[in-house]
Amino acid sequence: MQGLCERCGKTGHTSKECNFTIPLQRRAKEYRVCSLCKEGGHNSRTCRLSNPVKAAIREERHSARRCSHCGVKGHNIRTCPVSNPGNSKISARDNRRKCSHCGKPGHNMRSCPILNPGKALRFSKKGWRRCTNCNLIGHNSRTCPELYPEKNRISKLRTEGNRLCTYCYSPGHNRRTCPDLNPAAAKLRVQRKSSNKALRRCSICNSMEHNARTCNQR
Numbered sequence: 001m002q003g004l005c006e007r008c009g010k011t012g013h014t015s016k017e018c019n020f021t022i023p024l025q026r027r028a029k030e031y032r033v034c035s036l037c038k039e040g041g042h043n044s045r046t047c048r049l050s051n052p053v054k055a056a057i058r059e060e061r062h063s064a065r066r067c068s069h070c071g072v073k074g075h076n077i078r079t080c081p082v083s084n085p086g087n088s089k090i091s092a093r094d095n096r097r098k099c100s101h102c103g104k105p106g107h108n109m110r111s112c113p114i115l116n117p118g119k120a121l122r123f124s125k126k127g128w129r130r131c132t133n134c135n136l137i138g139h140n141s142r143t144c145p146e147l148y149p150e151k152n153r154i155s156k157l158r159t160e161g162n163r164l165c166t167y168c169y170s171p172g173h174n175r176r177t178c179p180d181l182n183p184a185a186a187k188l189r190v191q192r193k194s195s196n197k198a199l200r201r202c203s204i205c206n207s208m209e210h211n212a213r214t215c216n217q218r
Helices: 052-063 149-159 183-194
Strands: none
Touching: none
16 A cells, blocks of 8 residues: 655545645745834834934825936836836837936936026927027037037038148147147247148148148148
């Protein structure tokens, strides 16, 4: 006579032949209990009795918990419809990042029309980016000509194809013949230009002011 099965406790078979599956037992949720007020959900460091300021911050965070990825209330980054659409537990109707202050899509907290009315318009009607400083289209605040005129001048010269000195960012010479670094070489360059000697001629446009490497018609 066979003994009891070690797995299910029944007779007639062994544990190797047993088809009984042990159900998974989930661990019960554990709630923190404060050692001062004996209430759950917090500890003694954030208790109202010991630290009312931290308790108020804790309650505010719990009441307005936001996703750290998209900034929307009601879920975290693990169930975010933007980062994890398959794990989302809420409607993924709008996947755009929303403002963390007013909760509306299309802008962030820095350009929120409620906090900063002057910086609300960041995009034009056609979708082009608008500068938050001068409200003009075609650049942002990092390259605004009102805030950074020198940077704007350098970018214009570079787009026109002019060769610029890497030290003073002026056209017409390079770092080796810069008048600020090497006045003797700069003087020699000017004398060479003004002399009647035959200068190098560009093989593309036939100009005497530059060579083929620095020609704008390449």
